Amino acid sequence: MIVASALRDRYDVAVVGAGPAGLAAAALCARAGLACALFDDQPNPGGQIYRGVTNSPFDRGTVLGGDYWSGESLVCAALGSGAHYFSGASVWGLLRENEIAVSLGGSTRQIRATRIILATGAIERPFPIQGWTLPGVMTAGAAQILLKSSALVPTGRVLLAGCGPLLWLLAWQYLNAGVRLHTILDTAPAANWRRALRHAAAFVASPYMAKGLRLMFDVRREVRVVPGVVEIAGEGGGRIGAVVYRTARGRSERLAADMLLLHQGVVPNVNLAMSANIAHRWSEGQLCWVPRVDSYGSTTVPHITVAGDGAGIAGAEAAEARGRLAAIATIRALKEEFPVGELERAARQSLDRYQRGRAFLDCLYQPAPNFRRPRGDTLVCRCEEVTARQVLETAALGCPGPNQMKAFLRCGMGACQGRFCGLTVTELMAEARGLPCAEIGYYRLRPPVKPITLAEIASLPVDGAAVKAVARE
Amino acid sequence: MFQRLTRERQLSLTIFIDGTATPARHGDTVAAAMLGSGYVACRTTAVSGAPRGPYCLMGVCFDCLVKIDGDANRQACMTTVQDGMRIETQRGKREYST
Numbered sequence: 001m002i003v004a005s006a007l008r009d010r011y012d013v014a015v016v017g018a019g020p021a022g023l024a025a026a027a028l029c030a031r032a033g034l035a036c037a038l039f040d041d042q043p044n045p046g047g048q049i050y051r052g053v054t055n056s057p058f059d060r061g062t063v064l065g066g067d068y069w070s071g072e073s074l075v076c077a078a079l080g081s082g083a084h085y086f087s088g089a090s091v092w093g094l095l096r097e098n099e100i101a102v103s104l105g106g107s108t109r110q111i112r113a114t115r116i117i118l119a120t121g122a123i124e125r126p127f128p129i130q131g132w133t134l135p136g137v138m139t140a141g142a143a144q145i146l147l148k149s150s151a152l153v154p155t156g157r158v159l160l161a162g163c164g165p166l167l168w169l170l171a172w173q174y175l176n177a178g179v180r181l182h183t184i185l186d187t188a189p190a191a192n193w194r195r196a197l198r199h200a201a202a203f204v205a206s207p208y209m210a211k212g213l214r215l216m217f218d219v220r221r222e223v224r225v226v227p228g229v230v231e232i233a234g235e236g237g238g239r240i241g242a243v244v245y246r247t248a249r250g251r252s253e254r255l256a257a258d259m260l261l262l263h264q265g266v267v268p269n270v271n272l273a274m275s276a277n278i279a280h281r282w283s284e285g286q287l288c289w290v291p292r293v294d295s296y297g298s299t300t301v302p303h304i305t306v307a308g309d310g311a312g313i314a315g316a317e318a319a320e321a322r323g324r325l326a327a328i329a330t331i332r333a334l335k336e337e338f339p340v341g342e343l344e345r346a347a348r349q350s351l352d353r354y355q356r357g358r359a360f361l362d363c364l365y366q367p368a369p370n371f372r373r374p375r376g377d378t379l380v381c382r383c384e385e386v387t388a389r390q391v392l393e394t395a396a397l398g399c400p401g402p403n404q405m406k407a408f409l410r411c412g413m414g415a416c417q418g419r420f421c422g423l424t425v426t427e428l429m430a431e432a433r434g435l436p437c438a439e440i441g442y443y444r445l446r447p448p449v450k451p452i453t454l455a456e457i458a459s460l461p462v463d464g465a466a467v468k469a470v471a472r473e
Numbered sequence: 474m475f476q477r478l479t480r481e482r483q484l485s486l487t488i489f490i491d492g493t494a495t496p497a498r499h500g501d502t503v504a505a506a507m508l509g510s511g512y513v514a515c516r517t518t519a520v521s522g523a524p525r526g527p528y529c530l531m532g533v534c535f536d537c538l539v540k541i542d543g544d545a546n547r548q549a550c551m552t553t554v555q556d557g558m559r560i561e562t563q564r565g566k567r568e569y570s571t
Contacts, residue, residue: 009519014497017570041532041534042551043502043549043551043553044533048531052500055500057478057479057483057500058478064476071560086479088551107476123529123532123533124529133523133528133536134524135513135514135515135524135525135526136526136528137512138527138528138530139527139529139530141530141531142527142528142529142530142531143530143531144474144529145530146505146508146530149500149501149502149505149507150477150498150500150501150502150505151477151478151479152475152477152478152505152508152509153475153476153477153478154474154475155474155475155476156474177478237515239513239514239524239526257476258474269533287487342500380530382534382536383535384520385518385520385521385523414535415535415538415546416533416534416535419533419534420529420533420534426531451535
């Protein structure tokens with residue numbers, strides 16, 4: 001096990017997150033001769049997209065698809081680059097004076113890095129429907145993680161519901177693995193097509209188009225797909241037992257279910273960046289918060305750069321290119337003599353290629369308002385079990401935003417620190433108050449951005465000045 | 474429920490879930506090993522006592538909290554199984570013990 005004492009006190013660059021952006025950034029920084037630490041809270045490198053690629057239960061085959069295996073060379077390049085890779089390392093705070101608080105192996109350390117590259121990636125967008133907290137209901141991403149890292153597939157009556165590329169990819173991978181899916185409840189609103197078509201020309205030139213069409217064609221041939229689903233509720237006692245849905249045309253049905261896998265896109269994992277006081281903006285296109293960055297990922301905090309999906313969703317290949325661009329900006333600042341001109345041209349070319357047509361996907365798979373802004377006793381906050389009605393009532397009482405509401409309801413104060421309720425709360429309060437989301441704002445996030453134990457804090461090495469600061473005469 | 478596409482012989486480790494010996498694959502997370510052996514729920518909540526199971530499997534949702542080798546509120550999806558590991562499902566909030 002990697003322990004905290006293996007950490008140096010100081011690095012030139014610290015990269016947080018070992019998905020495509022972090023791996024690419026760390027590899028390039030190390031190649032330029034910078035002392036680079038790569039922190040990742042997962043047990044193995046690859047991020048979620050290349051999860052388990054170095055210790056996969058599968059032989060290279062057709063189940064996961066060729067794109068997945070391309071992650072292997074990226075991981076190898078980073079691990080062989082000279083960057084110090086720390087798995088199971090949870091970065092819980094970016095503090096004053098370039099300090100990074102990181103927990104690993106049960107203890108915590110504060111180290112320094114001249115520059116920091118955040119590559120914290122994406123998390124699933126909340127999908128607040130009745131019954132989404134029942135055992136047996138999971139995100140599609142979760143189901144895919146089980147497939148990639150443990151070759152686990154669901155059995156019984158399996159339902160997929162939602163919209164977005166990952167939903168179709170997972171269904172396709174299940175077909176390859178011989179899993180029988182019962183039904184896919186497609187929630188992509190028909191009206192989205194009209195808006196998406198404006199961006200169709202760009203999407204036709206995207207490498208994703210042919211792949212996407214192929215996936216959907218294969219899946220639709222084998223699985224029952226119900227289009228235009230506008231309402232979904234999970235039912236059950238100790239676990240999911242049935243799913244009730246209604247379509248825009250008014251048809252409704254109750255299906256027995258053993259598993260319900262939900263997905264309506266992914267959003268940037270912004271907790272660490274926000275806690276470091278990096279300015280964020282509300283993206284109307286992607287309906288989420290994104291850090292304000294320039295074309296290298298440089299933020300409003302001079303020594304911190306954000307790369308990959310954490311700076312706005314664009315996919316794995318784009319993340320890799322954005323990781324390189326963040327590294328290039330870092331190398332220019334710290335190691336001027338290292339030539340990066342050619343590398344930058346290549347990274348920008350790749351980024352252009354993979355970002356082409358992204359607006360088409362953003363429009364087509366934008367989740368419908370009723371799946372983003374629930375009503376009644378549907379849980380908004382899974383941790384503190386706060387309902388949509390409670391949030392709306394608090395807004396009606398005159399609560400201006402999420403932080404004041406939180407003080408009334410504890411919504412967002414649980415262990416997930418708002419990651420699965422924050423966007424819902426912003427959108428609900430914006431609707432209730434008739435204001436744009438940008439004006440409603442978000443939870444004020446502070447370190448630690450992951451729960452840590454007192455024992456971990458107590459393990460911090462203490463110097464004389466720290467003792468003097470709190471000791472009584 | 475979940476089943477494994479891999480062969481039985483790959484399940485070389487044994488963990489104990491609420492005292493029951495359960496096979497696991499080297500490299501599994503605790504959450505994967507539990508789901509692979511039919512444990513869909515892993516705790517009841519501290520607020521209402523509602524049952525919960527793993528939801529995101531990537532360390533975000535904190536719904537897969539279990540007691541691992543005597544240490545409560547650990548994320549099952551972020552902990553890799555070790556041979557002989559003792560897992561306990563949780564009921565309500567954790568109790569303080571010295």
